[in-house]
Amino acid sequence: MARTPAPGSRETILTAAAGLFYEHGVRAVGMAQVVEAAGCGKNLLYRHFPSKAELAAAYLALVRRERERSADEALRWATGPRDRLIALVGEIADLVRRPGYRGCAFRNYLTEFRGDDDTPARAAKAYLEDTRAEVDRLVGELGGDELLADRIWLIVNGLYAGPPSQADVAVDWVKELVSPER
Amino acid sequence: MARTPAPGSRETILTAAAGLFYEHGVRAVGMAQVVEAAGCGKNLLYRHFPSKAELAAAYLALVRRERERSADEALRWATGPRDRLIALVGEIADLVRRPGYRGCAFRNYLTEFRGDDDTPARAAKAYLEDTRAEVDRLVGELGGDELLADRIWLIVNGLYAGPPSQADVAVDWVKELVSPER
DNA sequence: ATAGACTCGGACCGATCGGTCCGTTAAGCC
């Protein structure tokens, strides 16, 4: 079974905060709620995370780790840029289909704090840019032009926003786009 | 020249609130800021809008009126479902390209208040459903299948989310999708 | 001039925000 992290540990607090932040939004969740969900004292929370902004940044970093782990696993068995692109979009589709899906954590944060340029906002932007760059790289390996990369990125953004019922449409479309024309 | 609305009027207050809500987000803007921007007293604000939720609902209703006016104008000269679909997406592209674009007001609200089911949230959902239904209707008139409607909706969602530089890509793609195959 | 209606600005309310601090309690460790 999975190792149970010690109560009051940094990991426990961060997990509790991440769940609340993702479900309700960072702005909507107060530090008191985080403390209550984590089952620890405010004291300990502020020892691990000196401010709400740093807790939010750690939340986004945690989500990024999870996303990258999931993406790495999805891309493990994909060989070549074509399969890797399909796997990349398919992995996002799996995320969107998951019950309790509430949108992309990074896009959500940038919507909640639009205009801000604090640490978590920069982390969110960095993730989006890196993902976009990954799409560009794979399309380049595949020999595709910038238009193809733009179109796939358009689908990815639409996939993140849209209802889960659109996930299959997005994946199938990308498969079609990256398949050699008959 | 444009008629200047009376200071302290409902229209003046709503316009000021709408600008702040759209730029910074509804949660991030306090009623005191609205009052300050509107140049009126709190008294008058709460006479016209009995609560912040009602002000937010009026803000979304205002945006909806503007969006529908702009869409009607864009669709005025389009004849037939093909041109109307292209015009519909092109009008959204114009919005996205506008300086100061901060995303779709309705999607932003639903992100900020995810999980809530108050009056403004229902208004936002209704707008999105109506727009999606409009796409379905036009695709149906054109003789397209559900897949085409899903794909166009995917592009629309991606267009709203993506950087303005993607606007042309989205419009050109929709043109290609609805054009009769050679 | 005077009365009335209306507005602004701000004081004010209870609640909650992020964040600090401390008394109590409990868990090690010798």
Add this chain to the structure above:
DNA sequence: GGCTTAACGGACCGATCGGTCCGAGTCTAT
């Protein structure tokens, strides 16, 4: 058992939240 360490829970802080209320001032109509 006694000592140390540390976490919990909550009181507490100033600021801000949405929302109410009132005094002072303005304008108009008579």
